[in-house]
Amino acid sequence: MDTTNDTPRHIAIIMDGNGRWANARGLPRGEGHRAGAESVREAVETCRQLGVEYLTLYAFSSENWSRPKNEIDSLMKLLERFLRDKLPEMLKQNVRLHAIGNLSMLPVNCRKEIDKAIEKTRDNTGLNLILALSYGSREEITDAARALATKAAAGEIDPADIDNEMFANHLYTAGIPDPDLLVRTSGELRISNFLLWQISYSEIVISPKNWPDFRNADLRAAVDEYARRHRRFGAV
Ligand code: IPE
Ligand code: IPE
Numbered sequence: 001m002d003t004t005n006d007t008p009r010h011i012a013i014i015m016d017g018n019g020r021w022a023n024a025r026g027l028p029r030g031e032g033h034r035a036g037a038e039s040v041r042e043a044v045e046t047c048r049q050l051g052v053e054y055l056t057l058y059a060f061s062s063e064n065w066s067r068p069k070n071e072i073d074s075l076m077k078l079l080e081r082f083l084r085d086k087l088p089e090m091l092k093q094n095v096r097l098h099a100i101g102n103l104s105m106l107p108v109n110c111r112k113e114i115d116k117a118i119e120k121t122r123d124n125t126g127l128n129l130i131l132a133l134s135y136g137s138r139e140e141i142t143d144a145a146r147a148l149a150t151k152a153a154a155g156e157i158d159p160a161d162i163d164n165e166m167f168a169n170h171l172y173t174a175g176i177p178d179p180d181l182l183v184r185t186s187g188e189l190r191i192s193n194f195l196l197w198q199i200s201y202s203e204i205v206i207s208p209k210n211w212p213d214f215r216n217a218d219l220r221a222a223v224d225e226y227a228r229r230h231r232r233f234g235a236v
């Protein structure tokens with residue numbers, strides 16, 4: 001009865017614990033975010049090695065805008081620099097970049113690097129790297145509801161035709177398969193407004209490690225745990 005799972009097609013990660021990592025070392029929180037960038041590089045590398053097709057990383061939530069301005073500024077600078085520095089590597093590694101979230105909220109220099117990296121990597125056929133930036137799942141769902149209501153009001157669709165598939169096609173993740181595996185680091189047992197619709201049947205693995213300490217072997221261990229799980233999708 002119990003069959004093991006193949007490699008997940010889509011892994012989504014809530015990269016949490018950068019601040020605690022820095023605090024534990026008497027460093028400013030920004031240093032934790034900086035150290036976390038190396039874990040991002042390793043996660044991409046591991047997914048490429050394993051043949052994962054989609055990797056979604058929760059990098060900044062809608063709610064994270066309520067953090068102190070200096071922390072937000074340092075995160076945005078880090079993101080801008082990360083995208084600029086890693087673009088040659090993404091091109092070499094056949095990685096295609098996508099971004100989901102309310103991107104119009106991001107600083108203009110950041111947006112420029114995102115747009116550039118998306119444009120330059122658009123023909124790549126390897127790993128799809130999806131950055132969730134200024135992302136909130138409730139906003140995503142209300143945006144989809146609004147888009148459908150607008151189409152219905154304009155007579156373009158019949159409300160009776162709205163089903164799960166049509167709804168999913170109006171989310172930011174349209175065309176992307178749902179995550180098979182959801183990983184959260186730093187031991188927190190919550191979803192924090194991430195991909196609420198899409199993770200309906202994802203397998204969840206929580207790691208006690210803070211994100212900057214979560215490296216290649218840890219992601220492989222999470223994938224191994226996923227492989228041992230029995231996915232039921234409501235059936236027996
Ligand atoms: C995750 O680490 C990164 C972001 C949310 C941007 P945190 O900054 O949340 O670190 P902790 O949870 O305070 O340790
Ligand atoms: C979730 O982490 C958001 C990201 C990892 C980007 P948070 O640190 O913002 O979540 P809470 O506040 O612990 O729920």
Ligand code: MG
Pocket residue numbers: 016017018
């Ligand atoms: Mg946190």
